[in-house]
Amino acid sequence: MSKMNPITISSWTLGDQCKFEERVIAAKEAGYEGIGLRAETYVDALNEGLKDDDILAILEKHGMKVTEVEYIVQWAEDNRPYEQKYREQLCFHMCDLFGVNHINCGLMENYSVEHTAQKLKELCQRAGKYIIGVEPMPYSGIPNLEKGYAVVKTSGCDNAMLILDTWHWVRADQPYDILTKEIAEKVIAIQINDAYERPYAKSILRDESMHDRLAPGTGAKDTVGFVKMIKEAGINPKVIGVEVISDGILSKGLKEAAAHTYDNTVKVLQEAWPEMLEKC
Numbered sequence: 001m002s003k004m005n006p007i008t009i010s011s012w013t014l015g016d017q018c019k020f021e022e023r024v025i026a027a028k029e030a031g032y033e034g035i036g037l038r039a040e041t042y043v044d045a046l047n048e049g050l051k052d053d054d055i056l057a058i059l060e061k062h063g064m065k066v067t068e069v070e071y072i073v074q075w076a077e078d079n080r081p082y083e084q085k086y087r088e089q090l091c092f093h094m095c096d097l098f099g100v101n102h103i104n105c106g107l108m109e110n111y112s113v114e115h116t117a118q119k120l121k122e123l124c125q126r127a128g129k130y131i132i133g134v135e136p137m138p139y140s141g142i143p144n145l146e147k148g149y150a151v152v153k154t155s156g157c158d159n160a161m162l163i164l165d166t167w168h169w170v171r172a173d174q175p176y177d178i179l180t181k182e183i184a185e186k187v188i189a190i191q192i193n194d195a196y197e198r199p200y201a202k203s204i205l206r207d208e209s210m211h212d213r214l215a216p217g218t219g220a221k222d223t224v225g226f227v228k229m230i231k232e233a234g235i236n237p238k239v240i241g242v243e244v245i246s247d248g249i250l251s252k253g254l255k256e257a258a259a260h261t262y263d264n265t266v267k268v269l270q271e272a273w274p275e276m277l278e279k280c
Contacts, residue, residue: 004236005276006033006067007269010191010243011041012210013261015250020045020055022254024062030258031266034067036241037098039090052097068189068239069094070104072132076111076119076141088126095130102131102188102238104163110141117154124157133163133188138172139206145174149183161188164230165243167195167213170221171205176229184233191241192227192265194219211247215264227272240265240276 009032014023020041027035037045045055059065069091074084091103105123107116124132136148145164152160164179164187193213197220200208216223230237244261252260269276 005238005240006065007262007265007276008032008034008036008067008239008241009258009261010036010068010241011038011070012245013243013250014254014257016041016044018254019048020050021058021062024058024064026254026258028062028064029255030262032064032242032258032262034065034239036068036070036239036243037066037094038070039087039094042090042094056097066094066098066100068104068241069098069100069102072103072105072123073107074109075105075123076107076109076116088123092127092130101129102133102161103127104133104135104189106135106137107141108139113147113150113154116141116151117156120151120155120160121157124155124159127159129159131159131161131188132157133161135163135165135168135191136172137165137168137209139202139209144172145169145178145183149186152186161186163187163189163191165191165193165241166216166221166223166226167191167193167209167243169226170195171199171209176225179229179233181234184235187230187233187235187237189239189241190227190230190235190237191243192216192223192268193242193244194223195221197221210245213243213245215244215246215249215261216242217264217268223268224272227268231273240269 009027072088136142136144142148148162242261242265250257
């Protein structure tokens with residue numbers, strides 16, 4: 001496995017209708033070096049009757065690791081529901097269990113930079129040694145890199161960082177020349193994919209994000225250019241997540257979805273960042 005930059009199949013790429021070992025096998029056979037788990041897919045594994053030791057044994061059996069943990073939300077609310085508090089604690093537990101050092105986080109609610117930064121600071125304090133990776137999404141309360149970086153910087157926390165995703169980047173209409181060296185120092189991981197030329201309507205843009213993404217390099221939005229931007233900015237992503245949330249791709253089967261997304265990821269990396277394909 002590439003210990004520094006594992007190519008990871010994000011949780012949503014394989015959906016939420018498979019058993020844990022099926023997920024691991026599909027990822028391994030496709031060529032992935034790690035799998036991502038959301039709190040929900042971890043709980044699904046527990047609901048299969050698996051214990052933590054069973055989950056670790058399955059990973060060891062197939063020579064795989066969990067390398068991406070997500071997803072904390074609603075962290076800027078003054079009165080957070082217990083479901084979200086518990087999800088947060090699950091993510092901390094998952095990091096401890098799997099040896100993952102950062103957690104992907106999003107925020108749908110729209111608050112000022114100052115309020116959001118204060119709440120991020122509180123989340124980072126609860127996270128302790130773990131890094132909180134804030135993911136800008138165009139339909140969210142942190143819609144773009146500008147606000148994402150402002151929130152992270154204003155929080156003043158060393159463990160507050162950013163996660164950049166191709167789909168969110170291009171759907172926010174962000175050019176490739178705005179990622180400065182200063183901002184790049186705050187990027188912990190990336191997720192790659194692709195998109196059609198024309199987006200869904202703004203009011204249903206999230207539906208596209210959750211159902212109709214494309215594999216890296218197979219759409220109209222220059223995944224190669226995105227990856228080159230990351231490389232040229234000097235970012236060393238702890239994870240290269242492949243997050244292709246697609247009903248159409250997944251309908252072809254678990255193994256087919258894993259193989260399709262991995263094979264096209266390799267093509268992109270071969271062109272944009274071949275060093276990432278060298279095994280440690």
